[in-house]
Amino acid sequence: MKEGPDIAHIAALIGDPARANMLTALMSGKALTVSELAEEAGVTIQTASSHLSKLDAGGLLRPRKQGRHKYFALASDEVAHVLEGLMGLAAGSGYLRKRTGPRDAELRQARVCYNHLAGDMGTQMFDSMIAQGHLTLDGEELVLTETGTAFVADFEIDIDGLLRARAPVCRECLDWSERRSHLAGSLGRAFLSRFEELSWAKRDQKTRVIAFSQNGAKAFNALFPAS
Amino acid sequence: MKEGPDIAHIAALIGDPARANMLTALMSGKALTVSELAEEAGVTIQTASSHLSKLDAGGLLRPRKQGRHKYFALASDEVAHVLEGLMGLAAGSGYLRKRTGPRDAELRQARVCYNHLAGDMGTQMFDSMIAQGHLTLDGEELVLTETGTAFVADFEIDIDGLLRARAPVCRECLDWSERRSHLAGSLGRAFLSRFEELSWAKRDQKTRVIAFSQNGAKAFNALFPAS
DNA sequence: TTCATGGTTCGATCTTAATCGAAGCATTTG
DNA sequence: CAAATGCTTCGATTAAGATCGAACCATGAA
Numbered sequence: 001m002k003e004g005p006d007i008a009h010i011a012a013l014i015g016d017p018a019r020a021n022m023l024t025a026l027m028s029g030k031a032l033t034v035s036e037l038a039e040e041a042g043v044t045i046q047t048a049s050s051h052l053s054k055l056d057a058g059g060l061l062r063p064r065k066q067g068r069h070k071y072f073a074l075a076s077d078e079v080a081h082v083l084e085g086l087m088g089l090a091a092g093s094g095y096l097r098k099r100t101g102p103r104d105a106e107l108r109q110a111r112v113c114y115n116h117l118a119g120d121m122g123t124q125m126f127d128s129m130i131a132q133g134h135l136t137l138d139g140e141e142l143v144l145t146e147t148g149t150a151f152v153a154d155f156e157i158d159i160d161g162l163l164r165a166r167a168p169v170c171r172e173c174l175d176w177s178e179r180r181s182h183l184a185g186s187l188g189r190a191f192l193s194r195f196e197e198l199s200w201a202k203r204d205q206k207t208r209v210i211a212f213s214q215n216g217a218k219a220f221n222a223l224f225p226a227s
Numbered sequence: 228m229k230e231g232p233d234i235a236h237i238a239a240l241i242g243d244p245a246r247a248n249m250l251t252a253l254m255s256g257k258a259l260t261v262s263e264l265a266e267e268a269g270v271t272i273q274t275a276s277s278h279l280s281k282l283d284a285g286g287l288l289r290p291r292k293q294g295r296h297k298y299f300a301l302a303s304d305e306v307a308h309v310l311e312g313l314m315g316l317a318a319g320s321g322y323l324r325k326r327t328g329p330r331d332a333e334l335r336q337a338r339v340c341y342n343h344l345a346g347d348m349g350t351q352m353f354d355s356m357i358a359q360g361h362l363t364l365d366g367e368e369l370v371l372t373e374t375g376t377a378f379v380a381d382f383e384i385d386i387d388g389l390l391r392a393r394a395p396v397c398r399e400c401l402d403w404s405e406r407r408s409h410l411a412g413s414l415g416r417a418f419l420s421r422f423e424e425l426s427w428a429k430r431d432q433k434t435r436v437i438a439f440s441q442n443g444a445k446a447f448n449a450l451f452p453a454s
Numbered sequence: 455t456t457c458a459t460g461g462t463t464c465g466a467t468c469t470t471a472a473t474c475g476a477a478g479c480a481t482t483t484g
Numbered sequence: 485c486a487a488a489t490g491c492t493t494c495g496a497t498t499a500a501g502a503t504c505g506a507a508c509c510a511t512g513a514a
Contacts, residue, residue, distance in 0.1 A: 005313075005317030007251065007310065007314050008242055008244040008247035009317065010317045011238050011239075011241035011242035011247060012238075012239070012242030012243070013242070015236075015241070016235060016239070016502075017502095018503090019235075023234075024234065033461095034461060035460070035461085043504090044503075046461090046462075046463085046503080046504065046505085047503055048461095049461060050463090050502085050503090051502090059319060060316070067512070068459070068461080068510070068511040069461090070461065078312070079316060081312060082312040082313060082315075085305065085308060085309040085312055086238055088305055088309075089305060089306060089309055090233050090234050090237045243472075245473095260490080270472090270474090271473075272490080272491070273473080273492075273493085274473055274474065275491095276491060277472085277492085277493090280492085294482070295482060295489065295491075296490070296491090297491065
């Protein structure tokens with residue numbers, strides 16, 4: 001009589017108010033730090049840490065370390081889907097949660113992050129490459145597919161040179177404004193310098209802002225269409 | 228911080244092992260009495276009664292009194308849908324209550340999910356109907372096409388009656404074992420009872436297994452060929 | 455190096471709620 | 485009517501786990 005998945009364990013994970021608040025906050029799709037999630041849930045950081053490791057052990061979260069921060073996001077669409085279903089059951093009409101307020105508009109749109117493109121356009125490029133099948137997530141590792149390699153070569157980036165070098169070619173980097181992934185690694189850097197080479201974009205050395213020309217932005221959007 | 232639907236409360240309801248067992252038992256679609264559910268959950272009748280009134284208060288159940296018996300069934304397709312989703316998450320993270328045995332294989336192949344067909348054969352039926360153009364996905368919504376209506380009527384299902392009723396006819400339901408959609412809604416239920424009517428299949432009353440006869444399976448495969 | 459910051463681990467406390475015995479209703483049957 | 489059955493309510497016990505202070509670890513900055 002006791003066959004099948006242990007639904008009680010998973011439901012109990014979601015069933016604690018503090019954890020439910022955290023999960024709800026993560027429904028935005030953004031990754032949040034431990035302290036931010038503690039704040040959202042209204043508990044201390046120790047408590048939040050304990051909750052988050054439980055949620056992680058239950059497979060509901062996808063943690064990523066970056067520097068001395070630890071970011072958490074929902075593990076998959078399925079998790080979000082179940083949470084949505086639960087909200088429906090809870091007879092939910094409009095549930096609104098405050099989003100991170102808009103900061104400096106230019107910095108948010110496009111800026112330099114370790115020599116690669118970050119900000120709104122960075123995440124757009126990343127998402128688009130995933131959607132087009134140029135990049136794919138193999139577990140924790142980000143890999144360039146066959147079509148991706150062709151795509152990059154077509155853009156006149158010396159992909160063979162990058163591959164020969166020992167540095168990691170593709171890396172995910174979490175965006176501080178968007179809280180979503182963008183492309184880092186040697187390929188990320190190559191893309192940015194190619195944009196500059198083509199005069200699509202120009203960096204401001206003092207502010208980290210990247211200014212795209214009108215034509216550059218148009219070309220960029222053609223190459224990396226937003227879904 | 229108390230605005231919006233209280234997902235923690237409803238998840239906590241599902242999160243107790245005894246209650247989860249009861250809900251899982253009700254996934255068969257049958258209405259069960261308090262004592263049967265107590266047996267299923269492995270608790271005394273008093274305890275079961277307490278659990279059931281909580282589940283009812285949470286809107287997860289639909290109780291019906293009949294003489295001195297009280298029957299409980301799941302409140303809606305949505306509830307069943309969320310439960311299946313939770314099973315998917317639990318199965319994905321490897322939290323199985325029991326290891327995969329012979330019974331498990333049967334469950335994967337064909338089982339009852341709130342009175343409709345789930346498991347391998349459920350997804351096969353769903354995929355086949357999509358492939359044949361009987362069903363189509365209009366955005367988020369699943370709709371029965373013109374040829375689909377004819378197909379269903381041809382199978383001697385009272386489609387007009389279903390359409391007149393207010394309940395949703397076609398719904399997607401995500402399968403926890405297959406991780407794919409199968410057909411739910413009143414049409415899904417009609418199909419399963421028609422299979423039983425034709426003696427193609429028979430449900431096991433204790434488990435959720437659906438056993439197809441040899442001829443039944445043959446006829447099923449002819450009607451819903453796997454791509 | 456030292457300091458500051460973000461996160462984790464440990465231990466003790468305390469709240470919540472699951473559980474069941476016993477008694478109380480309600481309905482059917484004899 | 486009384487007896488039997490199915491379920492609910494009450495109360496006391498008990499076990500689980502949420503919480504936070506304090507100490508600790510790791511990373512980045514000065």
